[in-house]
Amino acid sequence: MTGARRPGPGEDPDRTDVRVHRSGPIRYAVAERFGRPRPAAGHDTRPSSGEICPQPPSRLDAVMGPPLDRRPQGEDCLNLTVTTPARDDRARPVMVWFHGGGFSSGGGLMDWYDGGALAAEGDVVVVSVNYRLGALGYLCLDGVSEGNLGLYDQVEALRWVHRHIAGYGGDRTDVTVFGQSAGALSIRLLMELPEARGLFRRAILQSAPLAILARPREEATALGRIFAERLAVHAPGADPRTAAPAALLAAQRDTALAHRARSTLEPPFGPVGTPGGALDAGARDLDVLYGWNADDMTAFPDEPNEDGDPAGPTRRMYEEPLTALGQRLARAGARVHAYRLDWRPAGSPYGATHCLELPLLLGARAAWRNSPMLGEADWDEVDELGRAVRAAWAAFARTGRPGVVPPALTCRRVC
Template sequence: MSTARVVRSGPIRFAVAERFALPRIVPGGQPAPTGDICPQAPSRLDAVMGPPHDRPPQSEDCLHLTVTTPTTSTAGDAHTGRPVLVWLHGGGFSSGAGVLDWYDGGALAEEQDVVVVSVGHRLGALGYLVLDGVSEGNLGLHDQLAALRWVHDNIARYGGDPGNVTLFGQSAGALAIRLFMSAPSARGLFHRAILQSPPLSIAARPLTEARATGRIFADHLARLGADPRTASAADLLTAQLHTATEVQRRTGNFLAPPFGPVADTDPIPDGTGDLDTHPDVPDLLYGWNADDMSAFAEGLRDSGSVHERTSRTYELPLTTLADELRRHGGQVHGYRLDWRPPGSPYGATHCVELPLLLGTPEAWKDSPMLGNLDWPDVDRLGRRVRAAWASFARTGDPGPLPAPLVTVGRTSARQRAAETPR
């Protein structure tokens, strides 16, 4: 996207990696003319979001990002540069890509005078397989860390301030951010965090469970006569689908994907992390959508009404995390989104906030979760939400949240102390 007021640079190849190998950063980046995305099957949320209208090629050369910035850049001056918001997309660690038009940061950059970076990384088995002699797992997290290092080293050239970086992400992207909040290797690479609807209970699976899943995956590939190191992308995706079905049948968990971050594996040395060992707790804005779980079928381990399942999966774990961060002195702000677009059968569902922050009218055209709303109605609310997100990125305070965002929890340890009677 390029207009008189904003430029979307890229796709930029920020790193390269052989299959099941750690990424190697490309200094300065390289143009990635076709903007390939990681091999993936259609998203399980296509019925809710609609499938993406843009269909980039799929290949393992997928470590690409885009940078969207206002054209009147303060490039080269890290002290006067704009706040940087780095987007990590959702998709259950198995679908999506930062280069998709859903995640165009043009409106956010233009309206709020910020720099927006959107990151792609390896997904599914390519990003998270644990199998002896093949892969130790968490390669997708390493890809995202490589992107953050690239941003730190290069974003001043795009008018951004490497000393003021906010990570914002939804669902799986928010889970990755939660893990980076406690990862020593991420320290200093970002300064604030926005978590949108992360199902924290599946942030990182035990290493023993990941190894068992890896063996199931290898068995399914063997039935296809393939080896994970040399198999075609089509065979990898077929084995991944069979693995997901088998793991779901064994566990009764319909929410967790078969492949995702693994605890006790670099860069997550101790599961979701021990905040006592991480003094650089960032400012946090967190929240969920009132009907998040309307996007997902009931499972044997997660039954009940949409409200009950949403509370168990999102509200209660996020509230616990917020309280923990406040105890460690973090500046914490919480929200609940109650926006239910008219004509949508899903209500305030998972992903419904995305068009309020990112993307173009064409990218979100005919999205089922938006019901029969016209884009000007979506954009009217989106302007207010984008202003709150940018205010948080700039100062650590989103300010008064616009309806239908509802403030939840106390705003900060500092305010709580001020409110305590002496």
């Protein structure tokens, strides 16, 4: 759908009262199951399916709340949306969003990730991207899937932006990628992927758990064999390349249960090995903003925690690895800023938890209604802080510096 976005039933007019154009869903690529993506052909006039990748429920439903919109699920899922203040020739900064969800759940088309407020207030173009998840995106199995397909989907989305975003009022030479959790891990890997070189100039990494960035290929292949064994139970004689999506998800669930003996935080399917290239060369001349939420680890109660205080696990999983990355990026020639979000909504048992910055950046009141992590905070409080956070992110996308930040957000220049 293209046109001025208007408040829907129950939506917050404060987030939608400025006219923006929201285009999509748009099919940016196509792919055979377990194959690399190909750009959608210019003569392909089929309407987008609007699908997101087949997926199980998110393990963070208890924290974020389950999604209130229901999107069709299917393998024609390489879709994106574009939200822009105007389809003109202003050549605005472009912000490309890669969602989180442990490489197993989520979708850029979901209402949580509506970029209307960010686009309108920041005068930027926001692109929200689906990519393949779980076994469909990250299975590593000899003769079936090479792995890292979801990462290559993201590269193809960035190529689509490079080719088409001028028609949506955006500047293809001024692209910022921003993502949270698994989306931030993806961005870290895109920094060293040769195919992504030159497709973005700035990056925002939100709560990237770098300790689980990528697994060795041998370990990923072993998990792939477990997946194949479990698929044979759910669909005897089936080939992974043709089995029903429901059987794939059942085998994926079983693989996740087997993997929990090793880690409750690391997903069973995710990036494999080092895709290629050198981080230092890819980071040179990038502007990078990275950070975490002060209580990120309260979202993962099953993780070992000696004294019940989330500070230690949050420091080990987020602060220390991200700080080391920031220092490395600075040495490589990147211009780097770091942030920490300390906002703890009244009445929330989670504090400044994982995902808490999301309603400050994206989505509207209707999408985040009754989200447990927001506690007793009313939407006016969320939106007041959100306007300041959105202004900082938009300023970074425009200048490489976040500018003035609200007290709940501390920010410092690394180099």
